[in-house]
Amino acid sequence: MxxxxxxxxxxxxxxxxxxxxxxxxxxxxxxxxxxxxxxxxxxxxxxxxxxxxxxxxxxxxxxxxxxxxxxxxxxxxxxxxxxxxxxxxxxxxxxxxxxxxxxxxxEIVPGTPAEDLPAASLPGQWSALLAALHGVPPPLQPTRVLRERCEEAFARVGRRLSEPAISARIDVTAWDRAIQRCEWLLDTEVTTVLLHGDLHLGNVLDGGAERGLMAIDPKACVGDPCFDAVDYVVAGAGSEGVETRCARVAAACGLDGDRLHAWSQVIAPFAAVAHLGSGGEEPVIDELLAMIR
The missing domain is CATH 3.30.200.20 (Phosphorylase Kinase; domain 1)
Structure with missing residues (x-):
């Protein structure tokens, strides 16, 4: 270490x-x-x-x-x-x-990250993972709601907008637009479930044929089931494309495709900040920035 x-x-x-x-x-x-x-x-x-x-x-x-x-x-x-x-x-x-x-x-064995698994089978496996996670009833004791999770994330990541590599490509207007989209989605929630809350591809591991995909590092909250699929969708930028992946994932997981796409527009600036801050690939950044606009 x-x-x-x-x-x-x-x-x-x-x-x-x-x-x-x-x-x-x-x-x-x-x-x-x-x-x-x-x-x-x-x-x-x-x-x-x-x-x-x-x-x-x-x-x-x-x-x-x-x-x-x-x-x-x-x-x-x-x-x-x-x-x-x-x-x-x-x-x-x-x-x-x-x-x-x-x-x-x-330890999850074999533990291969989801991003390294065969792409063709992943939507179906993600569907089974969401069905299992979202089938768990929320706890009786108070827990966080998705609105709180989003407010914390916008405040924390928003501080990075002043970094030169990021401010050159993402301005406050674009960031505020994402906040407004997020607020609309939260205000129009109909179905809510217990969410993992941070289900990006690095937090999903292969548990083998018997266990399937396994989730680690939850930031659990109650909210729109689309939220646990959106990081996977946005990770399609620069490869198959976010819109194509969104359609595949929505169909496989039985999610509202329009809401899932709207959530991808909310999450795209977060992904763009991460890629800009780490010198990510330009085709990925270009697609993410196009979604923000």
Missing amino acids: DTDSVTTRLVRRFGPQVAGWCSDLPETVVRLTSRWGLSLGDSLPDGGSSVALRCQWPDGTPAVLKLSPDRALLGEQAGMLAWFAASGRVPSVLAVDEEAGAMVLE
Whole structure:
């Protein structure tokens, strides 16, 4: 684990106040490994707000030690995974330490990210995943609604509009247009379900023939079922095209195609910001920017 790169990444996400948590990370890992009897393996690909290390539970179960300076969110995620457990489409939680910002999860095997699976079969598999996740009733205790999730995302990502590479291509008018589209969709919700809330292709893994697609890292909320398909749709930019993928996914998943397309126009600027900030491919950026207009 490269502590310097972890610190750089997490400070960029959370601010300089997390630097102390990052400097304590090696000691935290040693302490938790000893307490839970874990055998540590290699690091897994970086998440947006966490660190993940492959490990083995004392009984030999392949597992993942996940740590985050956002202790509250990590504790919430453990609860969210428990909500979705009945679906059979999320990993089991083996241990949690909310104070440390850590939990141990069952490792999904083989764990191939959805973006690396055969494209032709993915709409059908996504349909089965959504049916399982959305079939879980919302918890009795209060949970977030999609409006709150969207407001947080627009506020957080909107701060990046001042970055030169982004401000040169996306202005405040375009960003406000996306906000207005989002508000209209939220105001016209008819059907609502318990959403995963962050179901992009990196958060969906292959669980093998028996389990199918598996979802990780939920940001659960209640809202429009189209929201859990829109990141997959927008990821079609620069390849088969967002409109073509939208039609395929809506048909496979039994979703309202017009609403799914409208949600893709809301999410397109988020994807554009990510690609512009990381030097993404120009054909992808061009298609996303055309959707914003």
